[in-house]
């Protein structure tokens with residue numbers, strides 16, 4: 001496994017096995033990050049093959065521009081949201097591609113770079129925006145949302161069982177002072193739930209706020225449909241996810257696109273037959289080996305699902 005200081009790519013061999021079906025094809029990496037997966041793909045392409053790499057984060061774009069410079073115009077790097085994949089392709093005169101990769105969430109670099117405010121392990125301004133030009137940040141979510149929507153977010157995106165108590169504590173605290181730093185948010189959570197599982201609670205709450213700030217579930221829901229649309233017949237979509245909400249969404253999207261009928265929902269009304277669009281290649285998600293998990297803790301929660309356009 002290749003190591004690189006920006007971010008160590010997860011399940012690289014498995015990504016290549018599922019994604020690559022033509023050495024001269026065009027591929028989209030919708031979550032370019034430090035360019036680890038993109039580099040591995042580019043190394044296996046022939047003269048006409050290209051990777052269109054998309055990311056929202058300026059630091060990721062700068063890191064991957066440097067890392068992929070050796071591939072010249074075989075690597076096309078674009079600042080965009082992957083949900084706008086069709087727009088990006090149209091800007092480059094491309095209609096369909098041979099493969100799309102999404103490696104969801106944030107990179108180790110984003111987590112470790114404390115000024116982005118993603119981590120409860122370092123005290124920093126609460127920010128959590130992947131795209132620094134976006135308006136809404138974590139400070140606005142925790143200070144401006146009412147108690148009920150805040151609790152719903154912690155419950156829905158963090159699957160946090162103390163969601164209601166934590167949301168109430170946040171609202172109570174901010175009557176006196178705005179919640180401006182990761183340290184303040186972590187201290188509110190600690191005072192509310194404490195206990196031996198504190199780190200897990202902190203991780204769940206921070207994850208929930210991050211998902212809300214970056215509109216991650218909505219982006220994914222929207223993107224999956226368009227990623228499938230832009231595939232050539234025989235082209236593949238590969239998605240790596242890191243929490244159960246994302247994995248469920250992908251599993252259901254793949255299931256719907258590979259169905260042979262739409263259930264009528266009624267006993268005596270027959271189901272409507274439809275032409276499946278996808279053939280799912282991974283009945284169960286692929287996970288990292290023991291060795292990879294030991295070498296790269298981030299791979300522990302990774303789940304890879306892949307499907308082929310019919």
Ligand SMILES: C[S@@+](CC[C@H](N)C(=O)[O-])C[C@H]1O[C@@H](n2cnc3c(N)ncnc32)[C@H](O)[C@@H]1O
Pocket residue numbers: 007008009010030031032033034035036037038054055056057060080081082083103104105106107130219
């Ligand atoms: C897990 S990292 C990808 C790491 C990459 N595979 C590598 O090998 O370095 C996820 C990246 O996706 C980006 N990202 C997340 N959501 C995005 C979105 N909706 N549109 C574009 N980029 C996004 C993040 O900024 C981050 O750089």
